[in-house]
Amino acid sequence: MQRGRVETSAPILAMLDALSDLAELRNGSRGPEDAPPATRVTGDAANESGPMIRAAAGGLRDHFPTVYESTSVASRAAQEAEARYQGFSVETEPDGPETVDELFWLPGEPPERSVTKVAGLPYRPPGLPWPMTVNGKPFPFFAQFCFADSRELFDRRLPGDVLLVFARGPDAYHVDPYQRSLRIEWMPLGLSDLVGPGAVPATGWDLLPFFGVHLRTDDDRHFGEWCITKVGGWPDFVQDGLPGGFLGGRLLVQVAPPQRVPGRWDRWPGTPEVGLPGEELAFGDAGVLDLMLMSDGTFDWWFECS
Numbered sequence: 001m002q003r004g005r006v007e008t009s010a011p012i013l014a015m016l017d018a019l020s021d022l023a024e025l026r027n028g029s030r031g032p033e034d035a036p037p038a039t040r041v042t043g044d045a046a047n048e049s050g051p052m053i054r055a056a057a058g059g060l061r062d063h064f065p066t067v068y069e070s071t072s073v074a075s076r077a078a079q080e081a082e083a084r085y086q087g088f089s090v091e092t093e094p095d096g097p098e099t100v101d102e103l104f105w106l107p108g109e110p111p112e113r114s115v116t117k118v119a120g121l122p123y124r125p126p127g128l129p130w131p132m133t134v135n136g137k138p139f140p141f142f143a144q145f146c147f148a149d150s151r152e153l154f155d156r157r158l159p160g161d162v163l164l165v166f167a168r169g170p171d172a173y174h175v176d177p178y179q180r181s182l183r184i185e186w187m188p189l190g191l192s193d194l195v196g197p198g199a200v201p202a203t204g205w206d207l208l209p210f211f212g213v214h215l216r217t218d219d220d221r222h223f224g225e226w227c228i229t230k231v232g233g234w235p236d237f238v239q240d241g242l243p244g245g246f247l248g249g250r251l252l253v254q255v256a257p258p259q260r261v262p263g264r265w266d267r268w269p270g271t272p273e274v275g276l277p278g279e280e281l282a283f284g285d286a287g288v289l290d291l292m293l294m295s296d297g298t299f300d301w302w303f304e305c306s
Contacts, residue, residue, distance in 0.1 A: 100233035110211035119207035139166035153232035160186025
């Protein structure tokens with residue numbers, strides 16, 4: 001565990017177009033024999049349209065229903081009670097789930113550079129100096145998160161539209177008392193002059209590229225998964241939860257190993273990532289990274305491994 005203060009191709013286009021095929025999954029478009037087992041449905045799922053799936057920086061997609069069960073409400077209530085006991089201001093209510101954007105992943109580079117993604121080419125102008133470690137080596141580009149469709153999840157103004165995260169490497173979760181494992185940058189939407197492949201330095205950490213698809217829903221468990229990548233909500237703790245210094249902060253992004261689009265909605269048979277160069281994102285043993293937005297406007301982070 002570690003904490004620290006943080007300073008395309010036609011097949012891909014076909015994948016994005018295929019998202020519109022999910023319209024058949026909207027309410028009433030499938031027979032009872034195709035429905036998943038019924039569990040408690042809360043929040044937007046109780047509405048007629050259900051939760052929404054969206055491209056990470058695009059418009060609304062077709063609606064479809066889902067079912068899920070609560071997992072994090074009790075944990076959040078306990079953590080918020082502890083925060084109040086220690087004198088922190090808690091802005092969320094502990095008696096119900098929050099709205100979040102959960103992220104599922106498609107392999108490869110997206111046609112639009114600014115969307116949420118892991119590895120590949122960053123949404124970044126070419127003239128900026130590349131982030132460097134204290135040893136003078138370039139930081140690997142780890143991931144970026146586009147908040148264009150997620151701003152309403154936060155009650156304060158974010159510093160930018162796209163958050164770029166640079167990580168020291170697969171060992172970034174190791175304890176570092178000097179908090180040097182990550183670097184972050186914020187970029188506005190609308191950039192047209194972007195860094196090219198030849199300007200991205202080789203770092204030795206070749207991650208398999210993925211880009212994200214947003215699922216707007218409540219902060220509950222989906223499809224039997226636990227620690228997933230999501231924007232907003234409450235951290236899914238692997239072990240004992242955040243230390244006291246994080247109480248009063250707000251989760252900006254939780255980063256977990258990529259979860260594919262669920263099988264019942266998958267329109268792309270096979271495993272298209274086979275043959276793509278690079279290793280899949282992982283921090284230690286099923287590690288999770290929580291990026292926190294603190295009440296004073298600064299950012300903090302926390303790694304957990306099982």
